[in-house]
Amino acid sequence: MADKGNSLTRRKERKEEVSAELTKDVQKMKDEGERAADNGEVPSAEAAASDAAVASSQDGDLQVEPMELPPFEIIQGDRIDPFAFKFQFKNVEYSSGRNKTFLCYLVDLGNTADGLLKGYLEDEHMGSHAEEAFFIQCIPNYDPSLRYTITWYVSSSPCSACAAKIAEVLKARKNIKLSIFAARLFEWEETEIQAGLKAMHDAGCKLRVMKPLDFSYTWDTFVENEEEPLNLWEDCKENYEYYQEKLADILQ
Incomplete structure (x- = not known):
């Protein structure tokens, strides 16, 4: 983000x-x-x-009321554009220009007719963030009698506001088990971000940085890859270890 x-x-x-x-x-x-x-x-x-x-102008100068542009909407789909994936999910330390969140999700509802739900959300941060939109758009008919096992693969970890909302949801809905695998840690140096990550962890959310194998899995599962394998960038493993060490220090 x-x-x-x-x-x-x-x-x-x-x-x-x-x-x-x-x-x-x-x-x-x-x-x-x-x-x-x-x-x-x-x-x-x-x-x-x-x-x-x-x-209508007293001095004859033309006056036009500025047009109010609508906020970007949440995009929901089945497969991500491969170029967008390679840019947004790249686990670089400095993420300049990556001003979106891509959230790939798997929802296991257990022994139900719906089975496994799969897809992705994309935001532009003008309205709801992808994390908040997930609970509204992807599981709108929440059933407290079901057991939800949810897995997210996100381009960056949640902001402090989203982390707080996620923690609230998990505390209120004990039948939801959420695992979040993040390509990068968003502004992890900030105190409020660290507090948000701890709050999610304390609420039962499993947090981990994406490993190289996770990138390949996400590529195969959520990307329009035309059956082409993902060629991981040279410092992918090194960057994973860097972020995972930071996350471990925050959550300890």
């Missing part, structure tokens, strides 16, 4: 771009309406609306 601020910055920049584009478009329609009036033609509805917008 690194670089969440980048999403807010991009959204602000996009709103400014949209506002500028709207200003140009409305000014163009105004000019066309004026030319049509000079030629004795009836101006179009767009030109009339443009004139009304201009008339």
Whole structure:
């Protein structure tokens, strides 16, 4: 979940771009309406609306209300794009540019007709995070009489807010057993992040950093790999050991 601020910055920049584009478009329609009036033609509805917008300004300067862009939605699917997987799940120490969370999930409901549920969620951090969205979108019809064995393979460990919510869910729903395997530890140096990881662990969540074999399993199970094997990056094992050592120190 690194670089969440980048999403807010991009959204602000996009709103400014949209506002500028709207200003140009409305000014163009105004000019066309004026030319049509000079030629004795009836101006179009767009030109009339443009004139009304201009008339509403006391000094004659065009004023356009900025468009409010909707937040990015949670994406849910069966298979991840291979290029996205290789970038987002790479267990580098510095995760600049990786401003999403990919959450691959397996849900075993035991002896039920639904059997094993499988898929992935992807977020942009503008609305709900993937971890929170999982409990809403993937198991919306929670049944306290069932036993849920849930496994997540995530591109980075949860933020402090998500960790707190996960801990609350596990405390309230004792029939849910959750294991989280994370490619990277998100801002693990921060005190509140460490507290969140401990809270999940204390609530019964199994936490571990993804091993090289976990990356290959996730690639085979959740990625549109066209039956091509995953070629692990050179420092994959070294980075796993680095993160796993940090996690062990936090949870001890």
